[in-house]
Amino acid sequence: MDIFLETTMEKAKKQYRGAQAPIACIEAVKGAVQKPYQQGIEKERQLFQSLWATGQPQAQQYAFFSERNVGKWTHPSGGRWDTVAPKPVHTAAVIGLGTMGRGIVTSLAKAHIPVVALEQDAQQLEIGKKAVNGLLEREAEKLIKQGLAPGSTLASVRFTLDFADLRDADLVIEAVYENMELKKEIFRKLTSVCKPDAFLCTNTSGLNIDEIASVTKNPHLVIGTHFFSPANIMKLLEVVRGHHTSLTTIATAMNLGKTLGKVSVLVGNCPSFVGNRLLSPYLDQASYLLEEGCYPEDVDKALEDFGFAMGPFRMMDLAGLDIGWRSRMERGLAGNKVPLGTPARQREGKRYCPLADLLCENGRLGQKTGKGWYQYEKLGGRIAQPDPWVKDFLQKYRNTHQIKQRPATPEMILECCLYALVNEGFHVLEDGIASGPEDIDVIYNNGYGWPKYRGGPMYYASTVGLTKVLDVLDKYYKENPDVPSMKPAFLLKKLAMVGEPPLKEWRTQVGNPDSKL
Numbered sequence: 001m002d003i004f005l006e007t008t009m010e011k012a013k014k015q016y017r018g019a020q021a022p023i024a025c026i027e028a029v030k031g032a033v034q035k036p037y038q039q040g041i042e043k044e045r046q047l048f049q050s051l052w053a054t055g056q057p058q059a060q061q062y063a064f065f066s067e068r069n070v071g072k073w074t075h076p077s078g079g080r081w082d083t084v085a086p087k088p089v090h091t092a093a094v095i096g097l098g099t100m101g102r103g104i105v106t107s108l109a110k111a112h113i114p115v116v117a118l119e120q121d122a123q124q125l126e127i128g129k130k131a132v133n134g135l136l137e138r139e140a141e142k143l144i145k146q147g148l149a150p151g152s153t154l155a156s157v158r159f160t161l162d163f164a165d166l167r168d169a170d171l172v173i174e175a176v177y178e179n180m181e182l183k184k185e186i187f188r189k190l191t192s193v194c195k196p197d198a199f200l201c202t203n204t205s206g207l208n209i210d211e212i213a214s215v216t217k218n219p220h221l222v223i224g225t226h227f228f229s230p231a232n233i234m235k236l237l238e239v240v241r242g243h244h245t246s247l248t249t250i251a252t253a254m255n256l257g258k259t260l261g262k263v264s265v266l267v268g269n270c271p272s273f274v275g276n277r278l279l280s281p282y283l284d285q286a287s288y289l290l291e292e293g294c295y296p297e298d299v300d301k302a303l304e305d306f307g308f309a310m311g312p313f314r315m316m317d318l319a320g321l322d323i324g325w326r327s328r329m330e331r332g333l334a335g336n337k338v339p340l341g342t343p344a345r346q347r348e349g350k351r352y353c354p355l356a357d358l359l360c361e362n363g364r365l366g367q368k369t370g371k372g373w374y375q376y377e378k379l380g381g382r383i384a385q386p387d388p389w390v391k392d393f394l395q396k397y398r399n400t401h402q403i404k405q406r407p408a409t410p411e412m413i414l415e416c417c418l419y420a421l422v423n424e425g426f427h428v429l430e431d432g433i434a435s436g437p438e439d440i441d442v443i444y445n446n447g448y449g450w451p452k453y454r455g456g457p458m459y460y461a462s463t464v465g466l467t468k469v470l471d472v473l474d475k476y477y478k479e480n481p482d483v484p485s486m487k488p489a490f491l492l493k494k495l496a497m498v499g500e501p502p503l504k505e506w507r508t509q510v511g512n513p514d515s516k517l
């Protein structure tokens, strides 16, 4: 049975880009789909549950089913957030108006939640204000086109430099850059100026929520709300539970995601959480491919032909290369915390690629600086063009380090990048950071431009065949023992050994992990 879920051909073409057959089918089954779709969520849920019950569903059915069911499972933490009432958020505040903060403010305003937006100095505030106003104007134009009055649909945004203006906020989202000391300083201020029952959220892409919470008076009100670039567009909200986070705080953050029109996924607290934890080995592989002879456009093309909205290098340029750079500096992998005498291409005895760090040191942070892995038409431009500077830089780098060149086919590019990502997904399941493979798939489908018609990375691995994924990883790891992220995960081996059960049974194979959920 072919079921496709987009309501218009225009949406479907975007959603299923790269997939030939489904688009043709959408027209054919449109009537059948539209009906349950329009009857609302409960009907959809029933329909997909019945499909699910019949066995392994088609990828896009699965992707949709997972999206609608995310977080519905009992979390083995002694309590269920979805049995607790969320608190209303009448007023919110956002700290930091960089790439992420701007998008978050816009999302809140779009969802009719008045926002106080705070920056650290007058110049940054002015730049941020201009950017937010630009995004809001765009939203207003869209509303006008729909015949709606923007004044009644976009909530107000008040810009300030003064923390005292945050005193009435029900919920604050800190979105400053990735630096633990800076985040702690802000949370110390928040805990003294905000209402005692205000929820304090951090939009970190991977820092320890418990450490941030430790400087507050009420760690049970602290939670990670991880948005994805562009934050006003991407549908994912990773909600990161800390050790002390209360069920009410989780329920409120999950509900806020819903109010913002996002898909919220609850995850555990570990370095880089779920999405970026899987992204890290994927990006490492993409960088190794550059060392060995590829150019950013070759790697991006292979992954975009696979169906990704953006290949890894265009995506890094969009999000800003400084996010990863700061995170690596925090972890002592880049910058002046690296011990003297450390080989350029090695960290802690493992292979390391410093190319992204070198780009950042050259001021190439991506779209926002007009240059990154590509060059752009202007600061903040979006049209990525291959840059002769990058080509020259890569050639010099390869010569300096005398790196053996290895021609990579698109198939090899896909295997290296995707299997590394999937392997980390199995580790995440072993560690109890995500409640099931479906949650990982929802994260990728909604936060990273993964082609939904392929179901998500874990579903994709099941369609490739776990034994094949295992064999390729095994072969690669034997050839590259200094890349431990390619060592097949125990859970992958176990699932391959027990005959590759369908995804819905994977959770039972994890056993009884020390779940962080």
Ligand SMILES: CCCCCCC/C=C/C(=O)SCCNC(=O)CCNC(=O)[C@H](O)C(C)(C)COP(=O)(O)OP(=O)(O)OC[C@H]1O[C@@H](n2cnc3c(N)ncnc32)[C@H](O)[C@@H]1OP(=O)(O)O
Binding pocket: 014, 138, 205, 206, 227, 228, 229, 230, 233, 234, 272, 276, 277, 279, 280, 309, 310, 315, 318, 319, 323, 324, 327, 367, 382, 447, 448, 449
């Ligand atoms: C340990 C490792 C640490 C690493 C740290 C890395 C940290 C990473 C953080 C992240 O956030 S990762 C980034 C995740 N994001 C993605 O992967 C995005 C993938 N791209 C997409 O999904 C799509 O390309 C898109 C951005 C949604 C654009 O969609 P589409 O191609 O269909 O284009 P349009 O329909 O024209 O645009 C829709 C909407 O998006 C706006 N937009 C488009 N391009 C950009 C851009 N380059 N920058 C900002 N915004 C963009 C565009 O204006 C449209 O907006 P509206 O008109 O609807 O307002």
